[in-house]
Amino acid sequence: xxxxxxxxxxxxxxxxxxxxxxxxxxxxxxxxxxxxxxxxxxxxxxxxxxxxxxxxxxxxxxxxxxxxxxxxxxxxxxxxxxxxxxxxxxxxxxxxxxxxxxxxxxxxxxxxxxxxxxxxxxxxxxxxxxxxxxxxxxxxxxxxxxxxxxxxxxxxxxxxxxxxxxxxxxxxxxxxxxxxxxxxxxxxxxxxxxxxxxxxxxxxxxxxxxxxxxxxxxxxxxxxxxxxxxxxxxxxxxxxxxxxxxxxxxxxxxxxxxxxxxxxxxxxxxx
Numbered sequence: 001x002x003x004x005x006x007x008x009x010x011x012x013x014x015x016x017x018x019x020x021x022x023x024x025x026x027x028x029x030x031x032x033x034x035x036x037x038x039x040x041x042x043x044x045x046x047x048x049x050x051x052x053x054x055x056x057x058x059x060x061x062x063x064x065x066x067x068x069x070x071x072x073x074x075x076x077x078x079x080x081x082x083x084x085x086x087x088x089x090x091x092x093x094x095x096x097x098x099x100x101x102x103x104x105x106x107x108x109x110x111x112x113x114x115x116x117x118x119x120x121x122x123x124x125x126x127x128x129x130x131x132x133x134x135x136x137x138x139x140x141x142x143x144x145x146x147x148x149x150x151x152x153x154x155x156x157x158x159x160x161x162x163x164x165x166x167x168x169x170x171x172x173x174x175x176x177x178x179x180x181x182x183x184x185x186x187x188x189x190x191x192x193x194x195x196x197x198x199x200x201x202x203x204x205x206x207x208x209x210x211x212x213x214x215x216x217x218x219x220x221x222x223x224x225x226x227x228x229x230x231x232x233x234x235x236x237x238x239x240x241x242x243x244x245x246x247x248x249x250x251x252x253x254x255x256x257x258x259x260x261x262x263x264x265x266x267x268x269x270x271x
Contacts, residue, residue, distance in 0.1 A: 066205050070212075090169055102133070102134060142156045150187075172204075229246055
């Protein structure tokens, strides 16, 4: 484990808890709507995404925002993406703010991702353990000193890309937690700069964001700074649906599609 510690002078962070639910790791437990652990299962083969005949692929240098209410399945989706990419020999960095790397590793193993034995370049960028969680010992981990250290987080992402070697797939779970410890202006600047750097020199980045806990202006800004937006939601019957809202430069079907508990994941990222 290596700690990235920076004063963060360029970001001028400050605490701002207005309008944000507290302690996301406690409020957003990892479970589906009926309390059972669950997984999306890939059934679209190795060529991309099948949305009623429409194929969409994530380019290597691209950014997406994955939006949905707490508990709808954003974490599962990210684990499935990591598992798929690693199975193809791609490089993956998992930025974690809501859960400890150990918890992600253990839950990922239930979902079919053995992060400690992937045989492929994989590491954690850990902002969570600085709050007192036990450090990760089985997977290479870069630790950031605090949630408010946005410059240190940016440096850790860059270091991870250098270690793994580009192109790298970066999964960010979740951007929402940063709003508990930084001003919206600081996060907007961080989001814009990091996304631009990743797309230019590192590869692909996906940010998970909790829908329903941020102001509309904040969500619209994050959407505007991303190449694409993928939405997940609960139905009135507490089923789950998913759709690509838009993917810049790609042809997609934007209709909502159900996500059966035991059927194929309707959207996956492919190099």
